[in-house]
Amino acid sequence: MAWRIWINWRRIIIPNNIDLSLLTPILKKYQFEEGTLIPMLQDTQQVYGYLPEQVLARLSRDAKIPLSRIYAVVTFYAQFHLAPRGKNTVRVCRGTACHVRGSGSILKTLSQTLGINEGETTNDLQFSLETVACLGTCFLAPVMMLNRSYYGRLDPQKARTVVESYARSEKES
Ligand code: FES
Numbered sequence: 515m516a517w518r519i520w521i522n523w524r525r526i527i528i529p530n531n532i533d534l535s536l537l538t539p540i541l542k543k544y545q546f547e548e549g550t551l552i553p554m555l556q557d558t559q560q561v562y563g564y565l566p567e568q569v570l571a572r573l574s575r576d577a578k579i580p581l582s583r584i585y586a587v588v589t590f591y592a593q594f595h596l597a598p599r600g601k602n603t604v605r606v607c608r609g610t611a612c613h614v615r616g617s618g619s620i621l622k623t624l625s626q627t628l629g630i631n632e633g634e635t636t637n638d639l640q641f642s643l644e645t646v647a648c649l650g651t652c653f654l655a656p657v658m659m660l661n662r663s664y665y666g667r668l669d670p671q672k673a674r675t676v677v678e679s680y681a682r683s684e685k686e687s
Contacts, residue, residue, distance in 0.1 A: 600642035609648035611655040623670035
């Protein structure tokens with residue numbers, strides 16, 4: 515069972531069966547010491563896959579860190595996620611080199627293929643679609659990443675084929 519809500523015009527799926535007891539070992543490990551907020555959040559995200567609102571509220575209460583401070587950190591660093599993420603992440607580069615070589619149409623095609631917009635996750639939690647400023651491989655523009663693999667010199671059809679074949683192989687495995 516899950517809730518579907520909208521945040522900043524993005525559809526977010528929030529599971530309602532979050533086990534807050536998973537936070538206990540993390541709180542014990544860091545002993546509420548000053549300067550441990552970022553590693554504590556990293557560990558928390560590793561456990562839950564993202565940083566659920568209920569978990570952050572409990573963290574704030576038990577570690578005695580103001581919730582506003584936690585949100586300031588979480589929303590500042592791109593590594594933290596406030597919504598559940600897909601098992602697989604597709605990152606489309608929107609840097610200048612990729613943009614001039616058509617990354618916009620690649621993003622549009624992948625958005626249609628997956629049925630989600632940039633920043634969203636599919637209902638089955640298989641894929642998240644993101645954009646990044648530069649993947650550091652401009653010579654391959656336009657580029658995308660699927661998890662840790664790079665795919666370069668793409669066009670919309672190639673990008674769609676990569677994602678569709680990956681989704682098929684995931685289903686078969
Ligand atoms: S601009 Fe796309 S990889 Fe650098």
